[in-house]
Amino acid sequence: MTAYQSVSKITYQLVSVTTYQPVREDAIDRETELSLLDELKGLSDTGSAYLDETVTRSAVEDYTSQACFDLEKRRVFSTLPHIGCHGTELSEPGAFRRVELAGKPVLLTRDHDGKAHAFLNVCHHRGARLVEDRHGCKHVFSCPYHAWTWSNTGMLRGIPHQKQGFPDIDKSQYGLIRLPCVERFGWVWVVPDPSADVDIDAHLAPIAADMEWLDMDSLQIAQETELTCATNWKLLVEGGIEAYHFSVVHAKLLGRISPTICPATNALAHICAACCLASR
Ligand code: FES
Numbered sequence: 001m002t003a004y005q006s007v008s009k010i011t012y013q014l015v016s017v018t019t020y021q022p023v024r025e026d027a028i029d030r031e032t033e034l035s036l037l038d039e040l041k042g043l044s045d046t047g048s049a050y051l052d053e054t055v056t057r058s059a060v061e062d063y064t065s066q067a068c069f070d071l072e073k074r075r076v077f078s079t080l081p082h083i084g085c086h087g088t089e090l091s092e093p094g095a096f097r098r099v100e101l102a103g104k105p106v107l108l109t110r111d112h113d114g115k116a117h118a119f120l121n122v123c124h125h126r127g128a129r130l131v132e133d134r135h136g137c138k139h140v141f142s143c144p145y146h147a148w149t150w151s152n153t154g155m156l157r158g159i160p161h162q163k164q165g166f167p168d169i170d171k172s173q174y175g176l177i178r179l180p181c182v183e184r185f186g187w188v189w190v191v192p193d194p195s196a197d198v199d200i201d202a203h204l205a206p207i208a209a210d211m212e213w214l215d216m217d218s219l220q221i222a223q224e225t226e227l228t229c230a231t232n233w234k235l236l237v238e239g240g241i242e243a244y245h246f247s248v249v250h251a252k253l254l255g256r257i258s259p260t261i262c263p264a265t266n267a268l269a270h271i272c273a274a275c276c277l278a279s280r
Pocket of ligand 1: 128144
């Protein structure tokens with residue numbers, strides 16, 4: 001399977017906003033704000049747009065190379081934190097959620113003390129899938145193959161016929177494979193590679209202030225939709241962060257605030273310097 005044929009499965013969740021977000025006073029200092037407004041007005045005056053100073057070309061191989069895709073899977077998807085679920089999806093002690101992260105089966109649990117855990121959803125005996133239900137509430141998980149049992153903290157609890165079949169086994173050495181996991185900003189963050197040496201808090205530090213301000217602990221999952229797209233993942237990400245297509249693809253929505261809309265400047269209405277200046 002080549003990278004361009006590979007299927008990027010995207011799961012996104014829509015959450016309902018349940019709190020009013022007050023303006024964050026430290027979001028931007030006044031000097032920077034005025035500087036940006038002047039920059040935007042300059043662009044507006046010249047009928048220009050904000051562009052990089054140089055044209056960037058992307059090699060087609062970056063999107064089609066299997067070697068590149070394999071490297072990305074190892075270095076990006078397997079070793080950096082993913083959002084496993086929202087904290088409210090593990091709403092009570094014993095709650096669990098089954099997810100797939102970076103192609104790996106993952107079991108998320110909340111223990112008696114309220115702590116979230118993440119494990120590979122794989123039996124440590126013969127590798128059977130431990131949990132099939134998508135979510136639920138259990139304090140003990142029993143493997144559907146030979147019925148070894150684990151607590152929701154990952155400890156091996158029971159082995160049928162242990163005395164006869166496994167007399168010397170040290171159960172403390174056969175817990176579920178634990179994945180790095182922390183619960184922060186309302187979300188359960190998981191690194192899918194159990195051997196990854198990642199400080200999740202350090203990784204999230206640059207966005208910590210914004211995440212705290214968003215107060216996502218107070219949100220609830222309103223709807224979950226899973227999309228499967230046959231494309232390279234970078235095309236999706238890059239398409240999501242460029243605005244060049246707005247006035248064409250989203251003409252009936254964002255197109256209404258596209259450069260042709262602002263009556264005063266013919267610039268982007270939502271970032272129009274003149275409109276912003278008028279409201280100073
Ligand atoms: S494979 Fe799970 S108990 Fe044997």
